[in-house]
Amino acid sequence: xxxxxxxxxxxxxxxxxxxxxxxxxxxxxFLMFAWCISASAxxxxxxxxxxxDFGMVTNQWSVSHDYSISNWGDAPLIINRIVxxxxxxxxxxxxxxxxxxxxxxxxHALLDLRLLSGPISRAIVxxxxxxxxxxxxxxxxxxxxxxxxxxxxxxxxxxxxGPRATTIGITPMVHLHAPWARAVCNNxxxxxSLASAPGGGYILTVQAADSFPRSNATVTVVIRSSDTNDPxxxxxxxxxxxxxLELLPGQLVFQPQDGEQALVLWLKQHGPSPLALLxxxxxxxxxxxxxxxxxxxxxxxxxxxxxxxQSAAGQTNELVLRMMDVSNREQDIxxxxxxxxx
Numbered sequence: 083x084x085x086x087x088x089x090x091x092x093x094x095x096x097x098x099x100x101x102x103x104x105x106x107x108x109x110x111x112f113l114m115f116a117w118c119i120s121a122s123a124x125x126x127x128x129x130x131x132x133x134x135d136f137g138m139v140t141n142q143w144s145v146s147h148d149y150s151i152s153n154w155g156d157a158p159l160i161i162n163r164i165v166x167x168x169x170x171x172x173x174x175x176x177x178x179x180x181x182x183x184x185x186x187x188x189x190h191a192l193l194d195l196r197l198l199s200g201p202i203s204r205a206i207v208x209x210x211x212x213x214x215x216x217x218x219x220x221x222x223x224x225x226x227x228x229x230x231x232x233x234x235x236x237x238x239x240x241x242x243x244g245p246r247a248t249t250i251g252i253t254p255m256v257h258l259h260a261p262w263a264r265a266v267c268n269n270x271x272x273x274x275s276l277a278s279a280p281g282g283g284y285i286l287t288v289q290a291a292d293s294f295p296r297s298n299a300t301v302t303v304v305i306r307s308s309d310t311n312d313p314x315x316x317x318x319x320x321x322x323x324x325x326x327l328e329l330l331p332g333q334l335v336f337q338p339q340d341g342e343q344a345l346v347l348w349l350k351q352h353g354p355s356p357l358a359l360l361x362x363x364x365x366x367x368x369x370x371x372x373x374x375x376x377x378x379x380x381x382x383x384x385x386x387x388x389x390x391x392q393s394a395a396g397q398t399n400e401l402v403l404r405m406m407d408v409s410n411r412e413q414d415i416x417x418x419x420x421x422x423x424x
Contacts, residue, residue, distance in 0.1 A: 125181075126155035127212045129220065136224035142195055143318050149189040149220050153181040155212070163209040164189065171197070172204045172222060180424050195226045196236050202226060229256050230315045239290060241323040242352045247289035251279065252305070252315065260309035269301040272321070276305060288319050296325045326353030327405075333418035336388055338395035347384040347417065349403065356380040357405040360412070365399030365419050386419075394421040 130150040139145060153159035161179040166172040171194045178187040191206060206220040233251035262284055265274040271294040277285045288303065298321065305315040330348040337343060349359065359382050362371045368390050374383040386401065403415040 123157040124155050124214075125153055125157045125159035125183075125210070125212050127159055127208075127210055127215055127218060128152045128154045129218060132218070133221045134223070136193075136222075138225045138227055139195065140227050140229045140313070142226070142316075144192055144194050144196075145224065146190070146192040147222065149191065149206075150186060151181070151189060151208075152186040153183055156183050158182050159185070160211045161187070161208060162211070163207075165207045165209075166191075167205040167207070170194075172206070174206050178424065189220065191220070191222055193222060193224075199226050199228055229313055230254055232317065237288070237317060237319045239288060239319055239321045241290055241294060241321065246292075247287060248319075250286040250288065250317065250319075251283060252286055252317075253281075253283040254315075256313070258307055258309075258312050260307040260312060262305050262315075263308045265303055265305045267301055267303045269299070271295070272301050272303075272319075274303045286317065290321060290323070294321065294323055296323055298322055298324055324350070324352050327351050327357065327415070329415070329417060333420055334386055334401065335420045335422055336391055338392050338421055338424055340390050340392045342387060342389045343391070344385060344387045347386060347401075349382040349384065351380045355408050357407050357413075359403060360406055361404045363402040363404065365401060369401075369419075371401070391421050396423045397421050 128151070130152070132149070134147050134149070136145045136147065151161075159181040161176065161181070164174055164176050166174045173192045173194070175190045176187060177190075178185075181187055189206065189208075193202070193204060195202075202222075202224050204222040206222065208218050208220070210216060210218070212218075231253040233253075237248065237250045239246075239248045261278070262276055265276045265286060267274045267288075271291045273289045273291065275287045275289075277287070279285045284305075286303065286305070288301075301319050301321055303317045303319060305317070306312070328350045330350065334345050334347060336345065351357065356379070358379065359373060359375070362373060362384060364371055364386075368388055370387040372385040372387075374385070376382070384403075397420075399419045401417040401419050403417065404412060405415060406412050
């Protein structure tokens with residue numbers, strides 16, 4: 083005897099309903115129905131603008147782009163890993179890795195162009211639990227065309243240990259209708275002057291005033307000619323003028339997980355009278371700290387280990403560094419210790 087086909091029901095459910103329903107009770111039938119429905123639930127990753135082309139850029143340090151990721155499935159989407167095809171030049175990060183159905187997150191990508199030229203093609207590989215698309219790839223393409231050659235390619239000005247001025251050699255790679263006439267800096271604590279060099283090039287001198295604040299900054303110098311048809315030359319100069327005591331990074335960020343995690347905190351001192359690190363007071367008993375001073379006793383490497391932080395998601399505590407100056411006066415430095423949200 084043939085049975086009529088029930089459209090849209092899973093095959094396993096049809097078999098149980100028509101062939102074996104007389105062998106089981108009603109309660110067991112509905113348990114089997116619920117099992118069939120749950121077994122079909124799965125995450126589905128959806129990426130907005132998976133292939134991005136930044137076009138043609140000239141004399142830029144970097145370009146960045148955000149990729150939007152959503153879960154269009156009916157089970158949680160877990161992003162296990164995100165890897166750049168070039169960790170040196172393409173830096174990636176993600177806001178969240180556990181997406182409920184309907185949830186979304188953002189992948190941040192920044193491409194360092196300082197050592198790249200010509201056509202550029204990079205990729206970001208995501209590993210997730212989508213059974214239909216477990217390793218989607220994000221593409222990051224474009225072209226970097228230098229109009230001007232710089233020497234050095236990444237200008238820097240170190241005010242801590244070096245002189246307060248630096249020079250940059252510039253060679254135009256395009257024909258200029260008029261000689262360069264002026265150089266303008268976006269920071270009033272920096273003076274920029276321009277001089278001609280043999281072979282049609284130029285020498286840019288960048289000098290920092292004594293009033294330059296104790297901080298690291300990137301200043302931009304724009305050079306133009308008297309002819310508006312000539313493209314301007316924009317040069318970014320990194321100025322290193324760190325404070326007497328510098329912490330890298332400025333805060334420690336751990337993940338909300340119960341496994342062991344370890345981070346490194348660097349304490350660097352640039353002033354003439356370095357402080358001595360006496361102790362590091364941890365925020366709670368689920369942290370462990372080791373202090374490794376350098377040979378000169380100026381800088382310190384601090385290893386911080388923690389565990390069982392799943393229940394501490396979203397909390398912020400402090401690591402207190404107890405320091406002492408040459409006059410035996412103590413002072414505390416507070417370092418935020420954050421457990422990120424899932």
